[in-house]
Amino acid sequence: MLEGPIAVVGGTGKLGTAIARRLAKAGRAVIIGSRAVQSAMEAATHVGFGTTGLSNADAAAAGSIVLVTVPFAAQEATLAEIAPHVSGKLVVDTTVPLVPPKVMRVQLPPEGSAAQRAQRLLGPGVTVVSAFHNVAAHKLATDQDIDCDVLVFGDDKDARAQVIALVELTGLCGIHGGALANSAAAEALTSVLIFINRTYQVDGAGLLISGQLGRPAL
Ligand SMILES: NC(=O)c1ccc[n+]([C@@H]2O[C@H](COP(=O)([O-])OP(=O)(O)OC[C@H]3O[C@@H](n4cnc5c(N)ncnc54)[C@H](OP(=O)(O)O)[C@@H]3O)[C@@H](O)[C@H]2O)c1
Numbered sequence: 001m002l003e004g005p006i007a008v009v010g011g012t013g014k015l016g017t018a019i020a021r022r023l024a025k026a027g028r029a030v031i032i033g034s035r036a037v038q039s040a041m042e043a044a045t046h047v048g049f050g051t052t053g054l055s056n057a058d059a060a061a062a063g064s065i066v067l068v069t070v071p072f073a074a075q076e077a078t079l080a081e082i083a084p085h086v087s088g089k090l091v092v093d094t095t096v097p098l099v100p101p102k103v104m105r106v107q108l109p110p111e112g113s114a115a116q117r118a119q120r121l122l123g124p125g126v127t128v129v130s131a132f133h134n135v136a137a138h139k140l141a142t143d144q145d146i147d148c149d150v151l152v153f154g155d156d157k158d159a160r161a162q163v164i165a166l167v168e169l170t171g172l173c174g175i176h177g178g179a180l181a182n183s184a185a186a187e188a189l190t191s192v193l194i195f196i197n198r199t200y201q202v203d204g205a206g207l208l209i210s211g212q213l214g215r216p217a218l
Helices: 014-025 037-047 056-062 072-085 114-122 157-169 180-200
Strands: 006-009 030-034 052-055 065-068 090-093 127-130 150-154 174-178
Touching: 006 014, 006 056, 014 030, 014 037, 014 157, 030 037, 030 056, 037 052, 052 056, 056 072, 065 072, 072 114, 090 114, 090 157, 114 127, 114 180, 127 157, 127 180, 150 157, 150 180, 157 174, 174 180
Parallel strands: 006 030, 006 065, 030 052, 065 090, 090 127, 150 174
Antiparallel strands: 127 150
């Protein structure tokens, strides 16, 4: 996997803080980004394990891999903020295109998926991979084992493999899901999982791929 610090842009939030903590606990240098440096520093203190906090732009500039963990409504502005600092880098977008209040209804953007939207907004000089759409942040925030695989999407298979290694550092199983366009499937599935959570009173339904997976043939 890529050496160097991992930036978590929007890392003050539920998903970002949880991923940051698991990565930092696994020994990686993690930088939390926020629109407010003070918030980033407070979140970094909360995460511990040597995690530091910076502005989103400075975190993106310092990271060798940049995770983006912000709500769909904030995706465009956040990517505009970090775009000057991620040229040539791997950006892991976790955005699920939920449009409140109807979060149990699939509402994909015109690009086809939030991941493709991220690629359009960042341009071809950035490698976008998407992941973590279906795992509940409050479960990631604990040390418990989680019954949820992480589907990883991207047009560059080596970049996908890098992100799968990163997912494995968080204690989860990352699985190649194919092209970035396929991210629509996992993004849409999140609304289905939220529906299942509410309908069956589940504390964070997840996704497990059945069958015996061999080595990826890519
Ligand atoms: N929560 C989950 O269980 C979960 C699971 C899978 C995927 N996801 C996806 O992961 C992404 C992050 O989810 P989350 O639950 O962690 O989100 P969140 O806690 O609501 O927000 C994350 C961070 O985004 C920044 N932010 C919020 N509103 C913003 C705005 N209007 N403009 C700019 N920045 C804003 C904030 O950081 P600062 O104020 O510090 O800048 C905030 O701490 C979402 O796309 C979500 O759909 C979430």
